[in-house]
Amino acid sequence: MxxxxxxxxxxxxxxxxxxxxxxxxxxxxxxxxxxxxxxxxxxxxxxxxxxxxxxxxxxxxxxxxxxxxxxxxxxxxxxxxxxxxxxxxxxxxxxxxxxxxxxxxxxxxxxxxxxxxxxxxxxxxxxxxxxxxxxxxxxxxxxxxxxxxxxxxxxxxxxxxxxxxxxxxxxxxxxxxxxxxxxxxxxxxxxxxxxxxxxxxxxxxxxxxxxxxxxxxxxxxxxxxxxxxxxxxxxxxxxxxxxxxxxHARYGSRRLVVVDLDAPLAAPPELPGAPLHQADAEGRRLVFVCESVTAGEVVARLAGLAALRDISIVEPDIEDVVARLYRGPDSALTAPGAD
Missing domain, CATH: 3.40.50.300 (P-loop containing nucleotide triphosphate hydrolases)
Structure with missing residues (x-):
C-alpha cells in the first residue's frame, strides 16, 4: 500500500x-x-x-x-x-x-x-x-x-x-x-x-x-x-x-452599439433601455449602451428613425471590466472607435 x-x-x-x-x-x-x-x-x-x-x-x-x-x-x-x-x-x-x-x-x-x-x-x-x-x-x-x-x-x-x-x-x-x-x-x-x-x-x-x-x-x-x-x-x-x-454584469459592463448614419438627426434619439453614450461632432456616429435591451432591439429602433450606413457591436472587454473593478463601479465606459 x-x-x-x-x-x-x-x-x-x-x-x-x-x-x-x-x-x-x-x-x-x-x-x-x-x-x-x-x-x-x-x-x-x-x-x-x-x-x-x-x-x-x-x-x-x-x-x-x-x-x-x-x-x-x-x-x-x-x-x-x-x-x-x-x-x-x-x-x-x-x-x-x-x-x-x-x-x-x-x-x-x-x-x-x-x-x-x-x-x-x-x-x-x-x-x-x-x-x-x-x-x-x-x-x-x-x-x-x-x-x-x-x-x-x-x-x-x-x-x-x-x-x-x-x-x-x-x-x-x-x-x-x-x-x-x-x-x-x-x-x-x-x-x-x-x-x-x-x-x-x-x-x-x-x-x-x-x-x-x-x-x-x-x-x-x-x-x-x-x-x-x-x-x-x-x-x-x-x-x-x-x-x-x-x-461584466456586476461592474456595469455593457455591450455597445455603434451606428453611422447617412445624415445626422435633428436631435439625438432617446431609446429606453439604451442611453446614448457618445456622439461625434457632426452627429453621424452614435454610440448606445445596451442596459436593459438587446443590441438587435437597438438596431431595429434606430432603423425606424434614420438611414443607417454602418453598424458595429462592441463586446465588453474583460480588461476594462477588471480595471473598473479596481477603480470602482462608477468609472466611465469607453467606446472603441467613437470620437
Whole structure:
C-alpha cells in the first residue's frame, strides 16, 4: 500500500482552502534613524474551492497576493493561518507526495536542464517521477502533436526561443500525469504564434477534463479564451468569484452599439433601455449602451428613425471590466472607435 489518497472523482474538490492567510514581517522607516517592524498580510483570509477538471482564472493587480496564494497551494510557503488541502494532501507537510500529483509552470522556475537537449530533459523527468515507459511515451506523443515539438526536441534548452522553451515547460509539467496544473504567466513575453499554440494546447487540455487548471496571468485574453470561472483577488482578499459574465454584469459592463448614419438627426434619439453614450461632432456616429435591451432591439429602433450606413457591436472587454473593478463601479465606459 502506498498510502496515496484516492484521486478526487468528478465534482469533488481537488483544492480546498479556508481562511488562508500569509503574513510577512517587514521593516519600515519610523524616523531618520529608526526602523520598526510591521506585519503585512499578503493573503488575508482567502476561501477557495476548485473541482476536478475545472479551469480557474486567478487574477489581480501586482502585489494582490496571487503568487503567494499559489506558493501556499503548491507547498512552497507555509500559511500563517487557515487550512489548505490539494489532492487530499497538506501542501507543506506532504510536499514530496504532492509534487507527484501536481504540475507547476512558473516563469522564474524551470524543470528543464539548460545544457541538455529537450528530449533528454523529458527522459530524466520520467525517471525522477518514476513514470512507466508506455505512459510517458503516450503523453509525450500527445504534447509533441499539440505543441509541435518535433522541430526542436534535439536542441539544447539554452538555444531555444522563449516560446519553444515555454512549450517544453508545459510538456515537462504534464509528463507525470498531474491532477492539477498551476500556471503563473504562461504566455508572458511570447510572440503571437507561440501564444496561440499555448492557448490552444491548454484549451484542449481543459476539454479533456482530466487535469484541473489554475491560471494566473496579466494577459486577460488568456482568461477569456480558457477560463469560465474567474477569481479576482485584491489586497489579499477575494473581491469576485464567479463567471466572466457575472463580472461584466456586476461592474456595469455593457455591450455597445455603434451606428453611422447617412445624415445626422435633428436631435439625438432617446431609446429606453439604451442611453446614448457618445456622439461625434457632426452627429453621424452614435454610440448606445445596451442596459436593459438587446443590441438587435437597438438596431431595429434606430432603423425606424434614420438611414443607417454602418453598424458595429462592441463586446465588453474583460480588461476594462477588471480595471473598473479596481477603480470602482462608477468609472466611465469607453467606446472603441467613437470620437
Amino acid at each position: 502506498s498510502g496515496r489518497p484516492p484521486s478526487p472523482r468528478a465534482g469533488e474538490h481537488v483544492i480546498e482552502a479556508r481562511g488562508l492567510r500569509k503574513d510577512f514581517t517587514v521593516r519600515v522607516r519610523a524616523g531618520r534613524l529608526r526602523r520598526e517592524r510591521r506585519v503585512v498580510s499578503a493573503v488575508d483570509g482567502v476561501d477557495l474551492t476548485v473541482t476536478r477538471g475545472e479551469m480557474l482564472g486567478y487574477i489581480g493587480p501586482n502585489g494582490a497576493g496571487k503568487s503567494t496564494t499559489l506558493k501556499m497551494l503548491t507547498g512552497v510557503l507555509m500559511p500563517s493561518a487557515g487550512t489548505v488541502r490539494v489532492c487530499g494532501l497538506t501542501p507543506v507537510a506532504q510536499r514530496t507526495r504532492l509534487a507527484a500529483r501536481i504540475g507547476v509552470v512558473f516563469g522564474q522556475r524551470s524543470q528543464l536542464w539548460w545544457d541538455l537537449p529537450l528530449r533528454d530533459s523529458f527522459a530524466l523527468l520520467r525517471h525522477i517521477y518514476r513514470v512507466p515507459a508506455a505512459e510517458h511515451a503516450a503523453r509525450l506523443r500527445r504534447c509533441r502533436d499539440l505543441l509541435d515539438l518535433d522541430g526542436f526536441l534535439d536542441v539544447p534548452v539554452r538555444q531555444l526561443s522563449l516560446g519553444q522553451r515555454m512549450r517544453g515547460e508545459l510538456t515537462a509539467a504534464l509528463l507525470h500525469g498531474p491532477e492539477v496544473l498551476f500556471l503563473d504567466e504562461p504566455t508572458i513575453g511570447l510572440d503571437l504564434v507561440s501564444k496561440q499554440a499555448v492557448r490552444e494546447f491548454l484549451a484542449e487540455l481543459g476539454r479533456s477534463g482530466d487535469t484541473t487548471l489554475v491560471l494566473t496571468t496579466h494577459d486577460l485574453a488568456d482568461i477569456e479564451r480558457l477560463c469560465r470561472r474567474l477569481v479576482v483577488i485584491d489586497h489579499g482578499r477575494v473581491v469576485h468569484d464567479g463567471t466572466i459574465e457575472e463580472l
